Amino acid sequence: DAGVTQSPTHLIKTRGQQVTLRCSPKSGHDTVSWYQQALGQGPQFIFQYYEEEERQRGNFPDRFSGHQFPNYSSELNVNALLLGDSALYLCASSIATSGRANEQFFGPGTRLTVL
Amino acid sequence: AQKVTQAQTEISVVEKEDVTLDCVYETRDTTYYLFWYKQPPSGELVFLIRRNSFDEQNEISGRYSWNFQKSTSSFNFTITASQVVDSAVYFCALSEGMDSNYQLIWGAGTKLIIKP
Numbered sequence: 001d002a003g004v005t006q007s008p009t010h011l012i013k014t015r016g017q018q019v020t021l022r023c024s025p026k027s028g029h030d031t032v033s034w035y036q037q038a039l040g041q042g043p044q045f046i047f048q049y050y051e052e053e054e055r056q057r058g059n060f061p062d063r064f065s066g067h068q069f070p071n072y073s074s075e076l077n078v079n080a081l082l083l084g085d086s087a088l089y090l091c092a093s094s095i096a097t098s099g100r101a102n103e104q105f106f107g108p109g110t111r112l113t114v115l
Numbered sequence: 116a117q118k119v120t121q122a123q124t125e126i127s128v129v130e131k132e133d134v135t136l137d138c139v140y141e142t143r144d145t146t147y148y149l150f151w152y153k154q155p156p157s158g159e160l161v162f163l164i165r166r167n168s169f170d171e172q173n174e175i176s177g178r179y180s181w182n183f184q185k186s187t188s189s190f191n192f193t194i195t196a197s198q199v200v201d202s203a204v205y206f207c208a209l210s211e212g213m214d215s216n217y218q219l220i221w222g223a224g225t226k227l228i229i230k231p
Contacts, residue, residue, distance in 0.1 A: 033217050042119075042206055042221030043160070056218055088158055094217065102148055102210045102217055106160035 002027055004093050004107035012113045013081050021076040021110045025093030032074040033104060034066060035090040043090055049074050050096050078112075086114045117142045119209050121222035128197055129230050136192045136225045138207030144168075149183065149190045150208040150219065160206070166190065194227075202229045 005024045013019050025032050031050045035043035045058035049068035068074045072093075078085055088111050092104035118141040128134050140149065151163040164174060166183050174181045178195045194201055204226045208219040 031217065040223075042208075042223050043219070044221075045218045048217040056216070058218060090160065092160075100165065102219070103150075103162065103165050104217065104219070105162060106152075108157065108159040111158075 004029075004091055004105055006089075006091050006107040006110050008110060009108070010111045010113075012115065014115050015081055015083060017081050017114075018077065018079045019081060019112060021078075021089050021091075021112070022073065023076070023091030023093075023107060024073045025091075026105050029093035029095050029105070030072050031094045031096045031101070032068060032072065033092045033094070034074070034076045035092065036060070036085075037088040037090055037109070039087070046076070081114045083114050086112060088112075117144075117209055117211055117220050119207055119220055119222035121205075121207055121225050123225045124223070125226040125228065127228040127230065130199055131196050133193060133195050134197050134227065136194075136205050136207075136227065138190045138192065138222060140188050140190065140207070140209045142188075142209060142211055144211040146212055148210040150210070151181065151190075151192050152206045152208065153203045154206060154224070155203040163192075197227075197229045199229050199231050202227060 004026050007022045033048040034046040037043040046060050047057040052068045063079045065077045088109045090109045091107045094104045120139045147168045149166045153161040171183050180193045182191045204224045206224045207222045210219050
């Protein structure tokens, strides 16, 4: 039973560039949430996708966008990268109709460095 | 406003000692959920427990136990007979409202160091 997978593991970009991060949810899960975790801090909720639509969004600018595909996998896109976007980006999956919908399982993360 | 406070930035104990990680939360909702996650050096957050606001029973899972007290808005986590493999950053988190609310509010984490 595969857990949540994310790619790539590490990424280095320069300011102003655009980046796409990918996530495959745990088998049987239909909901994907994305978090940003700066060094030494707790994760910050970016947004959550269910049925290919963004259902909830945290306090992040429009430069952060996402997509969910019919197979439930998801992408996080960040445009016009800033130095402050350097962080670990975590993907979490869950089951919307399980009665434990907010019990989220996390992937290993993508470490993004913006130079 | 909702908030989760983990006042202990770092705790260091010798193996086999018991250790308690504190978590204090703030919320105006009567329905909410509390979580603990473990983040080892590899970075992947590992789910430990979920507790809803209507269930104040303490829970024990092996060497782990959790004490939920609504009167003090606390959800503390105790590791009994700690082991080196318990070394990690531990996060407490809060989700308000129904379980369809996926937005978790996280504490800053407590770094736990278990010395052999």
